[in-house]
Amino acid sequence: MSMLSNNQLKWVRSLHQKKFREEEGCFLAEGNKVVEEALQTGMTVSLIAGTPEFLHRMKSHPAASAGIEFVECTRQQLDRMSSLSTAPDGLAVIRKPATSHDEVVPSDHLVLVLDGIRDPGNLGTILRIADWFGLPSLVVSEDTVEEFNPKVVQAAMGSLFRTKIRRTKLDTFLAAYIAATAHPVLAATMDGPDLFKSRFPKSACLVLGNESEGIRPEVLSCCTERISIPGYFKSGQGPESLNVAVSSAVLLAEYRRVHPDQ
Structure with missing residues (x-):
């Protein structure tokens, strides 16, 4: 040796x-x-x-x-x-594994879409969460933090090796997705309908935005519906928002509750 x-x-x-x-x-x-x-x-x-x-x-x-x-x-x-x-x-x-930017994203399950995630720990954690809930791939904006950043690799704890990532221009991707599938595109926002009072569609894109600025306007304009995680605190006395990785866990857990075998 x-x-x-x-x-x-x-x-x-x-x-x-x-x-x-x-x-x-x-x-x-x-x-x-x-x-x-x-x-x-x-x-x-x-x-x-x-x-x-x-x-x-x-x-x-x-x-x-x-x-x-x-x-x-x-x-x-x-x-x-x-x-x-x-x-x-x-x-x-x-x-690095070979990647194809033209890879067809499966349309028969939930597709998680990330817009402008900048924190490596958040992306790594989201990869691990997506892997846990059985999502084979993610779609991310071109300016989302690089998945091979050492901090992303560490936070993902091996899930990076099982989860494909497609890096693309999101507004173009979402327009093509809607045209090809007619499935909804859900925007996770602070002002959408209550997640727990709505039925998660079986096939859809779910868009999560940047840690501080949320989903950018040109991407939000491509979304067909909004959805939100309700906060259980008195108005004006709680946190501003949930961490984006935590939000992804709540949303994917609810999706799997509704569609356990998808």
Whole structure:
């Protein structure tokens, strides 16, 4: 087993930046759980670096392939390579999966659409929630935070590897979706009808907006209906809104309550 070289350390560190992730076509996954999920789901792993114990565990994984380079490194090197405040026992460099911007989005279930999500933790958490509730894909605006950002990868905890993401111009996508399916497009807003007094349609797009500004006007104009999560507090005495990831969990839980087998 080889030791991590200075060039490899610099290369791994460069992947903290979007520019180099795009140039190299790679991204980082850190820690036992996320690296194991990458192996289990068939991601193309180029390199795994870590402590001897971490490497032994990953080498023993049934899905570990002969093409992976395993390199041992010190705690100091892990600290330098990690994007986390406390470095885990190891990390992996993974090839970005091939994506098709022309991929057909299934029209027979709920499609979650994200407009301008900027916080990596929110996107990662939404990916995990979507995965939990059985959504195979998300549609996101072109300016939504990059899904290969290390903080997104960490928050998603492996769900990134199972959930396809289509990045596109949302107003164009939604207009095409309506024309092709005639299904509704629901906007999650503060002023829509009560979620719990409405029946969730079986097939629809559900649009969630930016953390501070909500759904932008040109996207909202493409939505055919509105829906809201009611707050149970005295007027003027409660929070302004729910976190967007929390909102996605409430909305998807209600969808699955109504359509458990969809």
